[in-house]
Amino acid sequence: MRNGCMLIAVLLAGWQALFQFAGAHALSPPIDTMLFLAHLLGTGPFWVHLLETGRAFAVALALSIVLGLGIGLPLGLHKYAAEIAEPLLVSAYAVPKIVLYPIVLTIFGIGLPAKIAFGTIHGIVPVAIFAMAGVRQVSPVLLRTARAMRLSRTETLRCIVWPAALPEIFSGLRIGFSLSLIGTLLGEMFGSQQGLGYLLMHAIGLQNVPVIMAVTLLLTMFAATFSAMLLAWDRRLHR
Amino acid sequence: MNRAGFHRLCIVAGLLAAIEVLCRTGIVTPFAMPAPSRIVFDLFVLLRAGQLIAAVGKTLHDVAIAVVLSVVVGVATGVAIHRLRGLRRALEPLFATYYAIPVYAFYPLFIVLFGLGSTPQILIGFMLATIAVLTSTLSGLDRVPRVLLRTALAYRLSPLETARRITLPCAAPFLATGVKLAVSYAFIGVVGAEFIMSRDGLGYEINFSYNNFDNATMYPAILTILLLSTGANLALHRWERTLLQRRGR
Numbered sequence: 001m002r003n004g005c006m007l008i009a010v011l012l013a014g015w016q017a018l019f020q021f022a023g024a025h026a027l028s029p030p031i032d033t034m035l036f037l038a039h040l041l042g043t044g045p046f047w048v049h050l051l052e053t054g055r056a057f058a059v060a061l062a063l064s065i066v067l068g069l070g071i072g073l074p075l076g077l078h079k080y081a082a083e084i085a086e087p088l089l090v091s092a093y094a095v096p097k098i099v100l101y102p103i104v105l106t107i108f109g110i111g112l113p114a115k116i117a118f119g120t121i122h123g124i125v126p127v128a129i130f131a132m133a134g135v136r137q138v139s140p141v142l143l144r145t146a147r148a149m150r151l152s153r154t155e156t157l158r159c160i161v162w163p164a165a166l167p168e169i170f171s172g173l174r175i176g177f178s179l180s181l182i183g184t185l186l187g188e189m190f191g192s193q194q195g196l197g198y199l200l201m202h203a204i205g206l207q208n209v210p211v212i213m214a215v216t217l218l219l220t221m222f223a224a225t226f227s228a229m230l231l232a233w234d235r236r237l238h239r
Numbered sequence: 240m241n242r243a244g245f246h247r248l249c250i251v252a253g254l255l256a257a258i259e260v261l262c263r264t265g266i267v268t269p270f271a272m273p274a275p276s277r278i279v280f281d282l283f284v285l286l287r288a289g290q291l292i293a294a295v296g297k298t299l300h301d302v303a304i305a306v307v308l309s310v311v312v313g314v315a316t317g318v319a320i321h322r323l324r325g326l327r328r329a330l331e332p333l334f335a336t337y338y339a340i341p342v343y344a345f346y347p348l349f350i351v352l353f354g355l356g357s358t359p360q361i362l363i364g365f366m367l368a369t370i371a372v373l374t375s376t377l378s379g380l381d382r383v384p385r386v387l388l389r390t391a392l393a394y395r396l397s398p399l400e401t402a403r404r405i406t407l408p409c410a411a412p413f414l415a416t417g418v419k420l421a422v423s424y425a426f427i428g429v430v431g432a433e434f435i436m437s438r439d440g441l442g443y444e445i446n447f448s449y450n451n452f453d454n455a456t457m458y459p460a461i462l463t464i465l466l467l468s469t470g471a472n473l474a475l476h477r478w479e480r481t482l483l484q485r486r487g488r
Contacts, residue, residue, distance in 0.1 A: 003328055003331065022351075022352055026351040087476065088250070088251075090472065091473065093423070094471075094472040095468050096442075099442065102457055103272065103461070175338070185344070186431070189435065200347075201435075209351070216344040219344055228332060231335045231336065
């Protein structure tokens with residue numbers, strides 16, 4: 001906790017120093033940015049963008065988790081299928097998915113579905129990879145114990161495989177959370193008329209530094225807070 | 240090639256064939272997406288006409304700089320932080336939440352600071368890649384067995400000798416993972432930044448041809464990026480596996 005506070009203080013100091021160095025045409029100082037963000041949060045139109053992004057992100061995250069687990073868990077249970085699929089999934093993880101954007105737009109058109117699809121293709125892969133790895137790494141001793149106790153297949157899955165793989169699965173969800181947020185925002189930056197990503201892109205076009213900084217700050221704070229919470233939970237599971 | 244590799248190839252070929260059929264039968268119109276064979280043909284046409292080559296060169300050049308910078312900075316910082324326990328504890332929350340931060344949101348700031356040249360794009364790639372190298376370096380150094388370090392002390396090895404004979408070989412697999420991640424992240428960062436706003440590079444070509452409904456350029460450019468990033472990833476994956484096997488022996 002103390003470390004976290006110190007880190008935030010250092011980052012704020014660095015931000016202020018960068019402002020002194022680069023000037024007001026490049027970035028706005030911390031206090032002004034926070035005040036402007038507070039002002040934005042008091043206006044109606046900003047909430048329209050915020051809610052739009054929130055809705056798209058929530059659906060994208062839910063789809064990433066459901067589909068990712070749907071792909072990852074069965075693959076983890078089947079050793080040979082996992083051996084085939086793993087390099088494919090890892091390659092998919094490494095692809096700069098932003099280049100698939102035109103294809104996604106062609107399929108879904110401009111609007112909410114395209115953002116959701118874009119967030120989902122970012123988030124689904126890490127969830128699947130970690131779920132697969134988690135199930136594969138379940139200790140053989142546990143599985144042999146399950147057989148010795150004559151547990152049925154469902155019981156083995158529910159009482160042995162799921163709890164044993166849970167920490168790893170959760171780590172995947174944590175990364176899926178971050179990536180589907182980035183994906184949703186990237187989706188909004190191009191083919192969209194609404195949402196924080198659109199606001200950001202619009203502000204870039206107009207060189208509107210205060211808006212760029214305020215939206216960036218809001219996104220960073222949101223992502224960092226949730227990610228820190230998920231991480232704390234993750235650590236507890238891994239213990 | 241082993242059996243799994245063969246089956247993997249079959250799956251990929253099957254998927255491609257399915258898309259090919261969908262496109263050729265007109266279910267997917269050429270306006271939406273040309274058939275895969277057509278995309279490959281277009282790519283050859285473009286390459287023979289000398290187009291795309293400059294864009295590929297520019298993107299690879301930026302990715303290479305971002306990778307080299309991030310590996311050097313990441314490993315050096317990792318080694319330094321590994322020694323300073325207090326600093327490491329203070330920075331740990333930053334590493335853990337780092338990848339949740341939408342780095343692209345900082346891109347406009349970089350453009351204002353550094354202009355529209357290659358620098359902001361390299362910086363985005365570097366920012367994404369460094370922390371992966373740093374954390375891999377840290378976990379690599381963590382896994383060096385104490386016994387070996389004590390043995391080194393007993394034999395009075397110099398720090399350099401210790402690094403060469405003990406620390407590096409032990410940490411190598413983790414460093415390899417770090418380099419592999421760095422290459423992926425540098426690709427993602429550079430191409431993404433080019434896509435958002437730039438004057439050249441593969442990301443720019445894709446965005447430009449997309450805005451002009453130029454499928455004959457856009458799809459070959461997308462294919463090029465897919466080939467480059469998967470190719471690099473597979474090569475590094477193989478290298479990583481040989482390192483792991485060597486350690487296993």
